Amino acid sequence: SDARLSDYEKISVLGHGNGGTVYKVRHRRSAQPLALKLFAAGDPSAAREAEILKLAADAPHVVRLHAVIPSASAGEAPAALALELMPGGSLAGLLRRLGRPMAERPIAAVARQALLGLAALHALRVVHRDLKPSNLLVGAGGEVKIADFGAGKVLRRRLDPCASYVGTAAYMSPERFDPEAYSGDYDPYAADVWSLGVAILELYLGHFPLLPEGQRPDWAALMCAICFGEAPEPPAAASEEFRDFVARCLEKKAGQRASVAELLEHPFVAGRDAAGAQQALAALVAEAEQGDL
Numbered sequence: 223s224d225a226r227l228s229d230y231e232k233i234s235v236l237g238h239g240n241g242g243t244v245y246k247v248r249h250r251r252s253a254q255p256l257a258l259k260l261f262a263a264g265d266p267s268a269a270r271e272a273e274i275l276k277l278a279a280d281a282p283h284v285v286r287l288h289a290v291i292p293s294a295s296a297g298e299a300p301a302a303l304a305l306e307l308m309p310g311g312s313l314a315g316l317l318r319r320l321g322r323p324m325a326e327r328p329i330a331a332v333a334r335q336a337l338l339g340l341a342a343l344h345a346l347r348v349v350h351r352d353l354k355p356s357n358l359l360v361g362a363g364g365e366v367k368i369a370d371f372g373a374g375k376v377l378r379r380r381l382d383p384c385a386s387y388v389g390t391a392a393y394m395s396p397e398r399f400d401p402e403a404y405s406g407d408y409d410p411y412a413a414d415v416w417s418l419g420v421a422i423l424e425l426y427l428g429h430f431p432l433l434p435e436g437q438r439p440d441w442a443a444l445m446c447a448i449c450f451g452e453a454p455e456p457p458a459a460a461s462e463e464f465r466d467f468v469a470r471c472l473e474k475k476a477g478q479r480a481s482v483a484e485l486l487e488h489p490f491v492a493g494r495d496a497a498g499a500q501q502a503l504a505a506l507v508a509e510a511e512q513g514d515l
């Protein structure tokens with residue numbers, strides 16, 4: 223007995239993406255609130271996302287898949303995915319609703335949990351390839367989970383090249399932009415670390431770090447900034463730990479970039495009270511909710 227769209231009652235819209243729309247829904251039989259990601263007909267990213275979420279069903283800090291809703295015509299890509307509802311929404315949404323940048327403590331909670339998620343995914347040979355604040359979801363208790371595997375890939379061999387232009391160019395690492403300039407030094411997992419570094423710095427600054435505030439992120443400007451510019455860094459006012467953590471993520475040479483395992487040992491995430499940092503993030507979720515009322 224396959225899941226059907228009619229098993230769910232629409233409550234509200236949670237977000238729009240490239241692929242389609244995500245709704246807050248209620249599963250009629252269980253009354254459980256869930257998120258329903260609806261894809262455009264035949265969207266190939268639907269099957270890819272379903273495959274990866276099944277593979278990562280036991281991975282910590284990865285959003286849970288509840289059901290795959292097939293499309294009406296057999297053999298076509300799934301029509302929708304029913305996902306665990308993350309009540310805090312995405313970090314991009316949280317930043318917008320707060321209207322100000324985030325402090326280091328809640329950012330450390332984001333970094334630590336995203337790294338744990340990446341470690342589990344990479345152990346399964348899954349690369350995400352589209353990490354960014356809108357694809358990191360938050361729970362009411364400050365839990366962080368990785369979502370949106372529409373650009374993800376399961377690597378068959380460790381060094382399977384996957385430099386194709388999938389994902390959002392803005393968060394793409396230099397070696398993915400220009401693989402030829404970096405040949406010999408290609409590590410597909412390191413690209414996710416770069417993207418995480420950009421996302422983390424964005425939370426601290428309150429805006430996308432690689433371009434001047436307000437500049438439209440067109441392809442040419444991004445390519446210039448990512449491949450020819452200096453890696454962006456936190457201002458001098460930031461702590462030494464945070465500055466070093468970001469620098470280790472945003473190492474332009476993939477071979478010199480810190481690994482996920484190394485970053486999990488970094489003082490910015492390992493050297494502090496993890497529960498306290500998560501509480502600080504939960505407080506921001508509560509504050510944003512107050513602002514919504």
Ligand code: ATP
Pocket residue numbers: 236237238239240241242243244257259285305306307308309311312315356357359369370371372
């Ligand atoms: P894009 O192509 O823009 O990255 P997408 O179409 O692949 O987006 P998602 O990133 O999966 O779609 O979801 C879009 C938005 O919907 C998210 O940024 C988030 O705000 C919201 N959203 C998605 N899944 C959930 C969920 N499980 N719980 C709460 N909100 C969610």
Ligand code: MG
Pocket residue numbers: 239356357370
């Ligand atoms: Mg997304």
